[in-house]
Amino acid sequence: MSFTVAIVGRPNVGKSTLFNRLVGKKLALVDDTPGVTRDRRPGAAKLIDLRFTIIDTAGLEESGPDTLQGRMWAQTRAAIDEADVSLFVVDAKAGLTPADQTLAEMLRRSGKPVVLVANKSEARGSDGGFYDAFTLGLGEPCPISAEHGQGMLDLRDAIVAAIGEERAFPEADEVAVTDVDVRDEPVGEGDDEDVEPEYDETKPLRIAVIGRPNAGKSTLINRFLGEERLLTGPEAGITRDSISVEWQWRGRTIKMYDTAGMRKKARVQEKLEKLSVADSLRSIRFAELVIIVFDATIPFEKQDLHLVDLVAREGRAPVLAFNKWDLIEDPQAFLADLREKTERLLPQVRGIRAVPISGQTGYGLDRLMQSVVETDRVWNSRISTAKLNRWLESQQVQHPPPAVSGRRVKLKYMTQVKARPPAFMISCTRPEALPESYLRYLTNGLRNDFQMPGVPIRIHLRASENPFEGKKKKR
Template identity: 85%
Template structure:
């Protein structure tokens, strides 16, 4: 992108609404409650013919530096320092407040270009607030309505005037757009070749979601990976609300990691804002390729932990367990043996899932965790040739034949892999509806052991084999 823009303002003036308008998607959570946004969220914005990077930020609330509001404002200041231009959003409907004057004074001291934006200008009685904005001394305010998309052309002209045409329209401003990870990632094209076993692409960008219960240490873990305080952290539970994506390189490979809100039990989620946060976390899970479930090693395997793992397996994602806060564990060997036993016993649907003890606070085990993520993604992308599968199917039926139903033996005739991500197989057989679930579990466990598919979801579908004499019988 040619330049970076930060959206600044006090709480509830419409910053996240404007952010969603500029990126063209409902990425940021929006609610009437002040202070919804806490972390700074980046995005790729498009405004008429402008392309730039935009950062949504938390609103200014006067508070002590060590408080949650103080740490939120520290994130906003980091966004201002990173940006080339600030969009200072004020509420034309509600008028100016002392917080607006404080922000204006701070932006003047920074000495960077500022565009004053008077949002909610479509409302009745907004003229007074619009004209009051002139008193801030930051130039003419640009009246817009982020909710309805009014005034976007004027906003574009104001940004070009503030940043300069050379920065706004670089000669190669569209080259980077084709490099964003928009390439197909579902493996649909490769899945059409039944016989091929393609090599794993070590250079392809990898999308990883970090999920877990509140206060499990998800944001702290990502900050440790990045080596900076990129995400808001603290002792309070439920700090993260939006699903924030960050990019970094691990051994030459681009990793796009999503921090998500903590997911509590559904019965405890009552507030609308928390429901929106959990829905955003679920979208991040569906968008990711590998999901890391962060457990609190001091209180692991709560009921909600097991439900989160089951949800991810049912979604078909590749899963890795991370037992965080390992620095608080005293008897490492005894706790590790107990965790291994519980993992095998409580998660039979993900047999062989990789589980790594880590500490987001000290950095212990992070390299092992990343290697487990890469290995699990390789398994999730695995394809097996049809010839190998049919030889394996014959041997499985010799060792343990399908049961007889109503005195008639079931026959499994043919097997092929129809998709990857996760591995899915189709078996042609007689009377597929009569095949018991226990035999399907037997085949899945055999696939895991014989083809090295630990910890990833495996799907097996059945279809009835065609009878070549059926039509002849009807003609007679």
């Protein structure tokens, strides 16, 4: 993008609504409750003929630096320092407040261009708040309605005037290509060619990090990045939006998504938490791999098992991370117990890779990323049809399909129909009669014989076509 714009203002003035308007998608959570946004969220914005990076930020709430509001405001200050120009949003309907005056003074001291935006200008009685905005000393306010899209042309002209035409309209070959957000395009289903392609060690990875509240997801990502990019703290449920960050690991681009903690469904009552959980589920759906963060001090809660099962049902490649390993007193004995429980409680992803880590100290993070890459390799694997049919014949010799109603089910042909996750089709007689126990037998055989541990495996049955069906028997 040619330049970066930060949206700043006090809570509930419409910053996230304007952010969604500029990026053209409902990425940021929007609610009438003040203080919904906590982390700073970047996005690719388009405004008429302008292309730039926009950053949504938390609202100004004056408080101590050790409080949650103080840490939120530190994230906003980081966004202002990173941006080339700030959009200072005020509420024309409600008028100015002392917080607006404080923020205006701070923006003046930053020495960077500021565009004063009077949002909610479509409301009746907003003229008073609009004219009050002149007293901030930041120039003429730009009246807009982020909810209804009014005043966008005036906002475009104000941004161009603040940043300069040379910066606003760079040469075409100088504009950097921006990655598409994870929610824009679902994961590919793979092709149907009967080949075993080599694994691409350089392709970017999209990883979602999920877990129960206060499991240490944001702390883990901050340790990967080497900076306090995401808001963290002892309070549970700090993260609300699914925030994407990008970094390099051994020369490979990693796009990682921090998500809100997911509690039991019965405990989720507030509308805002429901929106956060829906955002987390969307991130899982469009990720390639999912790191499920367990709190090692209280592992294998019922909700942890539900999250692993959710990832498996979505067909994503899961990896377990036992966080807070620095708090474990007897690591060796505890690790042996965790391995036994993993095999016993998660049979649907038998062989899943589980790594003890500490997001606080950085212990085990390199081993975790290596497990992620190995799991992705398995998740993308393809097996040739010839190998599959030889394997299917040997499996039936060792353990023939059961006879149902006096007739044995015949498995005739097997092929892999897609990867990501690996899915197979078996042509057989009477597919409805083959019991689930035999499908589990075949699934476990595929895991063991073709080295496919820890990823979901799909097996679909199809009745073989009868060429004489529908034809009358000739006498």
